[in-house]
Amino acid sequence: MGFFLETLIGGLMAGMLYSLVALGFVLIFKASGVFNFAQGAMVLFAALAMARFAVWIPDWLGIGNPALANTLAFLAAGALMFVVAWLIERLVLRHLVNQEGATLLMATLGIAYVLEGVGTSLFGSDIYKIDVGMPKEPVMILEGSFEGGLLINKEDFVAALIAAVLVGLLALFFQKTATGRALRAVADDHQAAQSIGIPLNRIWVIVWCVAGVVALVAGVIWGSKLGVQFSLATVALRGLPVVILGGLTSIPGAIIGGLIIGVGEKLSEVYLGPMIGGGIEIWFAYQLALVFLLFRPQGLFGEKIIDRV
Amino acid sequence: MSRQIGEVILDLKNVSLSFGGVKALTDISFDVREHEIRAIIGPNGAGKSSMLNVINGVYRPQQGDIILRGRRFSRMNPYEAAKAGISRTFQNIALFKGMNVIDNLMTGRNLKIRSNLIQQAFWWGPARREELAHRAKVEEVIDFLEIQHIRKTPVGRLPYGLQKRVDLGRALAMEPSILLLDEPMAGMNVEEKQDMCRFILDVNDQFGTTIVLIEHDMAVVMDISDRVVVLDYGKKIGDGAPDEVRANPEVITAYLGASH
Numbered sequence: 001m002g003f004f005l006e007t008l009i010g011g012l013m014a015g016m017l018y019s020l021v022a023l024g025f026v027l028i029f030k031a032s033g034v035f036n037f038a039q040g041a042m043v044l045f046a047a048l049a050m051a052r053f054a055v056w057i058p059d060w061l062g063i064g065n066p067a068l069a070n071t072l073a074f075l076a077a078g079a080l081m082f083v084v085a086w087l088i089e090r091l092v093l094r095h096l097v098n099q100e101g102a103t104l105l106m107a108t109l110g111i112a113y114v115l116e117g118v119g120t121s122l123f124g125s126d127i128y129k130i131d132v133g134m135p136k137e138p139v140m141i142l143e144g145s146f147e148g149g150l151l152i153n154k155e156d157f158v159a160a161l162i163a164a165v166l167v168g169l170l171a172l173f174f175q176k177t178a179t180g181r182a183l184r185a186v187a188d189d190h191q192a193a194q195s196i197g198i199p200l201n202r203i204w205v206i207v208w209c210v211a212g213v214v215a216l217v218a219g220v221i222w223g224s225k226l227g228v229q230f231s232l233a234t235v236a237l238r239g240l241p242v243v244i245l246g247g248l249t250s251i252p253g254a255i256i257g258g259l260i261i262g263v264g265e266k267l268s269e270v271y272l273g274p275m276i277g278g279g280i281e282i283w284f285a286y287q288l289a290l291v292f293l294l295f296r297p298q299g300l301f302g303e304k305i306i307d308r309v
Numbered sequence: 310m311s312r313q314i315g316e317v318i319l320d321l322k323n324v325s326l327s328f329g330g331v332k333a334l335t336d337i338s339f340d341v342r343e344h345e346i347r348a349i350i351g352p353n354g355a356g357k358s359s360m361l362n363v364i365n366g367v368y369r370p371q372q373g374d375i376i377l378r379g380r381r382f383s384r385m386n387p388y389e390a391a392k393a394g395i396s397r398t399f400q401n402i403a404l405f406k407g408m409n410v411i412d413n414l415m416t417g418r419n420l421k422i423r424s425n426l427i428q429q430a431f432w433w434g435p436a437r438r439e440e441l442a443h444r445a446k447v448e449e450v451i452d453f454l455e456i457q458h459i460r461k462t463p464v465g466r467l468p469y470g471l472q473k474r475v476d477l478g479r480a481l482a483m484e485p486s487i488l489l490l491d492e493p494m495a496g497m498n499v500e501e502k503q504d505m506c507r508f509i510l511d512v513n514d515q516f517g518t519t520i521v522l523i524e525h526d527m528a529v530v531m532d533i534s535d536r537v538v539v540l541d542y543g544k545k546i547g548d549g550a551p552d553e554v555r556a557n558p559e560v561i562t563a564y565l566g567a568s569h
Contacts, residue, residue: 177429178415178422178440185405185416192403195365196483197391197420206426249407 015262021239040236047219081212241289247302315343324373417482
């Protein structure tokens with residue numbers, strides 16, 4: 001029982017991080033109907049910026065305090081993501097209003113390459129580390145209830161907590177504020193949104209900024225776990241099955257989809273692994289996504305696709 | 310009726326619009342006076358919806374001017390049009406299907422929202438008071454259109470007739486001075502049509518809103534409009550009071566088909 005719970009909690013915490021990556025996709029898809037292939041590149045770009053600023057800023061300003069240096073680096077990286085969002089709207093999206101989804105998809109693919117290229121030429125292509133003082137040592141909890149207690153990875157726990165708070169705040173923002181409403185309106189129907197005076201351009205800048213911040217947080221968390229390297233861009237691929245499962249248009253879907261996949265991966269690895277050989281963790285999520293594509297293509301919480309004939 | 314038809318508020322001069330080689334509108338001129346109900350009629354493909362889309366700024370005409378309250382635009386854009394007090398409904402209902410009725414109507418208040426993103430994010434004093442004020446206004450529209458019972462229903466689930474009404478509601482929530490209606494009664498049954506007619510007349514009468522509408526149902530058009538423009542193959546073939554238009558031989562051949 002203790003072991004099962006341990007696996008379950010590990011899965012939930014990993015799942016929260018998948019949710020965070022998936023959220024980036026969902027935000028942009030909701031607001032513009034574009035599947036943003038550049039999300040992974042944005043995570044990499046943000047993480048690179050964070051890692052380098054954390055080194056450069058103390059040099060430039062002569063700051064010795066690591067907490068202050070990290071805060072400044074985070075703010076600087078955030079500001080940079082705002083600039084990126086603004087440039088994407090200005091240079092790419094503005095010229096593609098009312099175009100086919102496939103056109104926009106190709107555009108985001110282009111953005112991905114540009115971001116990866118510019119990112120590595122600005123910040124270098126070495127492997128960097130981000131050290132924001134995440135606790136590394138595991139802790140034992142509930143030693144009274146189970147024999148040997150439950151071993152919890154503190155770093156995962158903090159990361160999951162941060163992700164949960166961010167996801168919660170964004171969900172509230174989308175549901176409860178006037179700007180959130182305008183974002184959802186744009187997502188549903190560009191033309192109608194324009195006709196009631198919602199400025200598409202501004203909405204897109206806002207949503208790419210938010211996606212940029214989400215990418216930054218994801219980049220910092222994953223970067224401090226795995227190190228900042230080129231493969232960070234592929235972290236976004238782990239978000240794909242999550243959005244298929246949860247539905248591309250649903251923020252709660254991204255959360256729950258992430259959790260299901262996190263838990264599913266860990267449990268299947270531990271309990272099915274011995275029977276059919278290990279390595280299930282790697283493909284489990286994609287297999288699950290495939291099943292969903294067959295039987296419930298809109299995902300668990302996505303809006304059902306109904307065409308009036 | 311309490312309303313008084315006023316000066317020309319919207320004047321279209323020599324508007325021509327084509328898509329590639331297809332001429333959608335050729336040299337169309339007409340005006341709309343304040344507080345009137347102005348109908349645009351014509352057979353299928355006559356260019357009625359294109360005309361509305363030009364006024365609203367969705368399409369940019371190759372030639373011609375749009376003069377709105379004395380200000381000349383060679384082309385509109387939907388945002389400018391909305392800011393200038395033009396709101397519209399759509400032929401194929403373009404509501405935000407994932408949202409409920411209240412939220413759909415609240416989006417219509419978007420231009421009037423003054424609080425900024427940061428204030429909204431923290432649900433801070435001014436933003437909150439403002440939200441409540443807009444909500445009150447939206448409730449007025451809901452009462453006016455008699456859709457209290459579906460306030461919290463996601464619009465995607467509503468029957469067609471009610472969706473049309475919500476579409477009108479969203480346009481009304483903007484408190485427009487000019488309201489463009491693209492076939493507000495298409496696909497409705499008799500009862501729904503009567504309701505819609507009543508709402509259109511009430512909007513015009515109570516709020517003094519200028520209305521430009523496209524409609525297929527001739528009986529309705531002749532009944533509620535003050536003046537009618539007739540288009541056929543992108544050209545204007547008639548313009549005047551319903552009775553004049555009805556008597557116009559060109560209109561009869563083109564549209565009413567009474568000649569054979």
